[in-house]
Amino acid sequence: MERLNLSDAAPQGPGALPPGQGQPMMMPPGPPPVPQLPPQMFTTAAQLLDLTDKKLMVVLRDGRKLIGVLRSWDQFGNLVLQDTVERQFVHSEGKALWADIERGLFLVRGENVSLLGEIDLDKDDYIPEPFKEAPVEQVFALKKQEEAAKKGTGKRRNKKLAEHGFEGEHSGEAIL
Amino acid sequence: MLFFSFFKTLVNHQVTIELKNDISIRGTLKSVDQYLNIKLDDITVVEEMKYPHLSSVKNVFIRGSVVRYVHLPAAAVDTPLLEDATRREAAQTGAKAKQG
Numbered sequence: 001m002e003r004l005n006l007s008d009a010a011p012q013g014p015g016a017l018p019p020g021q022g023q024p025m026m027m028p029p030g031p032p033p034v035p036q037l038p039p040q041m042f043t044t045a046a047q048l049l050d051l052t053d054k055k056l057m058v059v060l061r062d063g064r065k066l067i068g069v070l071r072s073w074d075q076f077g078n079l080v081l082q083d084t085v086e087r088q089f090v091h092s093e094g095k096a097l098w099a100d101i102e103r104g105l106f107l108v109r110g111e112n113v114s115l116l117g118e119i120d121l122d123k124d125d126y127i128p129e130p131f132k133e134a135p136v137e138q139v140f141a142l143k144k145q146e147e148a149a150k151k152g153t154g155k156r157r158n159k160k161l162a163e164h165g166f167e168g169e170h171s172g173e174a175i176l
Numbered sequence: 177m178l179f180f181s182f183f184k185t186l187v188n189h190q191v192t193i194e195l196k197n198d199i200s201i202r203g204t205l206k207s208v209d210q211y212l213n214i215k216l217d218d219i220t221v222v223e224e225m226k227y228p229h230l231s232s233v234k235n236v237f238i239r240g241s242v243v244r245y246v247h248l249p250a251a252a253v254d255t256p257l258l259e260d261a262t263r264r265e266a267a268q269t270g271a272k273a274k275q276g
Contacts, residue, residue, distance in 0.1 A: 042184055044209045047237055057233050063197065065229045077239060089228055114197065114242045117233030126232040128224060
């Protein structure tokens with residue numbers, strides 16, 4: 001594959017004249033072209049390249065939050081994460097708690113990724129005020145309760161919607 | 177490809193992305209690709225207390241498939257140009273369909 005750099009100029013189309021051979025005689029139809037950034041900037045690869053070997057917060061489609069170092073990826077957004085921890089948050093019963101669980105190495109299939117965030121190392125692991133670190137067991141138990149409650153309301157809502165002939169938006173999966 | 181090109185013209189503008197899991201993220205649009213995956217810089221989360229995991233994050237890559245809405249800056253959208261482009265694309269596809 002051609003080794004392109006973000007600072008390279010955009011490649012010339014097959015019909016374009018090589019530089020220094022004069023201006024084309026006719027302008028193409030349509031509005032004058034807007035100055036464009038090089039197209040190789042607008043690829044999945046270019047976006048993920050910047051994030052490689054960085055500490056990332058990965059949010060999965062099921063709501064799980066993983067923190068790890070991005071070591072490898074491909075065009076589908078499949079990811080390899082190293083030294084991953086899963087961070088759980090609960091905010092219920094007037095308590096705001098979080099806990100980390102060591103997980104290790106992950107290969108995440110791209111379709112399950114919702115977003116990747118690069119962690120600002122200046123505010124590394126900053127978690128806003130009411131949240132306090134708690135033992136994993138406590139957070140895990142509260143989380144289970146919270147999810148059960150959510151499942152109940154979700155089911156009721158979908159049932160109501162179904163009565164009116166609608167399908168719930170996340171009926172196929174639990175999105176948290 | 178029209179919306180890909182359209183988003184490319186919005187690079188370096190402030191946008192708000194609403195995801196299918198109800199998170200809204202505001203930031204500077206840095207990049208977009210053919211799947212409409214989006215990269216935002218200097219992000220702020222609209223309801224930060226509800227999503228504390230994003231407080232230490234400065235830029236995000238959002239998978240196109242999880243986006244529900246993109247809130248655009250109205251001033252940065254050239255509506256007549258977009259209408260024109262839509263007609264041209266429609267004409268092109270129509271012509272291609274006739275040939276095939």
